[in-house]
Amino acid sequence: MSLTSAMLTAQSSIAARSAEMAIASRNVANANNPNYTRVEASVQNIVTDTGSVVYVSHASRMVNQAAFKATLKSGSAAIASGSYAKMLDQLNPSGQVPFGTSTASGIGSLNESLIAYANDPSNQVMGQSVINAANTLVDDLKQSAQTLIDARMEADAAMGRAVDNINKILSDLEGVNGKIVSGSAAGNDVNGLMDQRDEMLKVLSEEIGIEVLEQDNNGVAIYTDSGVTLFEKSAREVSFDASLSLGAGDAGKNVLVDGIAVAGPGASAPVTGGAIAGYARGRDEALVTMQMQLEETAKALVEVFQETEAGTTNTADGLFTFDLGSGDLVSRLKVHDAVDPAKGGDIKLLRDGGINGAAYKHNTTDSVGYSELLRGYETALNSDRTFDPAAAVNTNSTLADFAANTVSWFSAERKMAAENSTLDASAFSSNAQMLSNDTGVNIDTEMQRLLTIETAYSASARLMTAVDKMFQELLGAVR
């Protein structure tokens, strides 16, 4: 113990306080940075036989891995249900009239004009209004179908963008993770890099649900929430081919991670979180069901108005028919040219029969009051039919009820999606809040810390002044 060692101790204390101050100021500077994790100075001291010194060995990062993982998980769940709810919302832009309402009311007006025509079969104006209602319904169905295709294509494109983003993040992450691991091995300060990586993980979890596995030297391995490798020393390939068309019956393509399908029809390890899961659910489930509902409506319309050959059980398409070709039914649905005056047809063929030729004519006497066929169509329109269970509504109902059921199915699905989205979002925000409380910067605490450091610094400086004074006394003695 000597004056010099007292001076050294004071000096080391000042250096340690400065380092603590630098760390505290880093905290204060990042007080409003949501991706920042608070650091605290780790102060060590070393005692030798000539004195003792203190030093700040490193800044330790106040992480809470459990809270961080919970935030990632609830964040990706919130994005998944949020993007799904948003897709359904976009089909219902006004928020008032649910998707499919116009189809249901179109079927209603077709029914009404059919009854009116049947009550007054000689009135060509009434007949024209049936054709008009039929054309409106066809146009409406086609428009609805196009809206669904657009929505599915948009979801498909969104999945493509998410995959591009994932690949970009993963390749960036490979670099940052490498730096963290080699930096940790060399004993460097990697806290900033770890904050950067955490931010990347947050963005990644918004695109796809992930599980993070800690490795040696602060490294991580990343898996999808279904256990498929996304990153382990190196980034795995995430691939997705955008679809060219997504009409009814066209299946979307799968998102492949490391060669395993994680989203899309029949995925073997489907992810539950992230935008990809939300969009895939919309693209491959809800919208497919809605396309199915339109297809069933089109099919039922054609069947309801089918003509029967007089004296046989042979049937052929009547008021509604399909264009030849392949593809979904709605896009080929049309009002039969033979009854549409706009296409040079004759409305009377609807009343009398014979759209498919003379053999199908039932009003052989050309009576102007003949309404049996029209009544028959009306009955068929209002009798129970069997629908494909894939349409997800009551399989046995009238066409009008079926259309109404699809509207309520959509409303219910949308409501549920919106509720889930709200729930998940609030779960996420409470998790994020918890994480921020745990790892974020509390200005009050930092201010208190600054005061403590300041006091300790002043005391060390006073110590140096005292030692300096003693030296001065000594030097004064030297003449």
Added chain:
Amino acid sequence: MGLYGIMNTSVSGMNAQSNKLSTVADNISNANTVGYKRYKTSFSSLVGSGGGSGHESGIVNTSVVQTVRQQGAFNFTSRGTDLAINGNGFFQVEDSDGGQYYTRAGDFVLDKNGQMINSGGYKLLSQGGSPVAVDLNTPVWQASTQGELGVNLASNTVAPAIFDETGLLVSGTAPTTGLPAGYDYKTSISTFDQNGNAVKVDVVYTKVSETKHSVTGDILGSEWLVEAVDESGTQIPATGTAPGVVSLKFSGDGKLDPSSPTDFVFKVPNGEDVTLDLSKTVTAGEKFSVNKVDVDGYQPSTIQSIRVESDGRVYGVYGSSAEKLLDQIQIVNFSNPDGLQAKSGNVYAATDASGDPAVGFPGDSGFGSLYSGAVEGSNVDLAAELTEMVQAQRTYSANTKVFNASSELLQELNNLR
């Protein structure tokens, strides 16, 4: 007894004090020199002849000793190559001519040749007496040879064959040996071949059977096949033709049965056999997940920095985030360190007085431990030096007074005539 004798005595006194002053000057000027040990001056009297009625004044001898044993205070730096010994011991260093010296000055830096050189220009020696040489340019890599992989295999996975508690096949087909057509779960691991290239290997898990109690329906155990598959989907064998397959047996609670093998060996294409420890594998829940993955090996990269442990081991940290043990520093101790002979550059040479160097690793019994990121400062206490200086100054003045007095007496004698 003579006047000349008195003059000689006071001259020797002045010499002694100027010796002391010069050590003080040395000490003060090196107050901030890393590894410097202060000089201590001590005096001894040489008694003149005579006795009885007269006194023949003697002279004073100066002996200067360097306080090599006394440790200086640590100064902390942020450089990992700065080393300090806490306790006994010296670094072995070598000058450019190959002469071997010992020092406490640990402010080493890595020079362009990969050698650790201190501010005095001396090269640090490691065990075996050769200079620490870090290869800065040649890349290093390592083929994977072992690793660990732990997964959770969903317990509700359908088994192709069900056995009852007596081992009787209840339904399905008994598993045949070899690769089953499909797999249940797949995870990929990064391995490195013998040239340090990354090779992705898929590890696939296939449930082959389940044992269920015939009455209660409780699951008593299950068996899973683990295989490695390359990127083209072909099964990778272990060395030779032995199939790279292991059959894991789980007990009813989903944990590995103690009798089950846990090591899985496969050969990395163009690489070596990798032994994967699968002991952390469980089968529980309804979701496949990976719990632990760690495979060794790394790609070629050059050294980025070095790290020295407290026991003297020098690790290279490479760009591929690999760490490799490069060398281990040995330190030496002497039976009488104060007997070492100081040389320029804060180094010492062994002498008869110091004894022969005893070599050991830092932290061994009798040897100090190594601190990385700190240097040992000089052990000079300025206050003590200043007080010594004042003492020397005063004593010198007193000696000149004695010299003056005897000179005046001689003058008197000359004036007698």
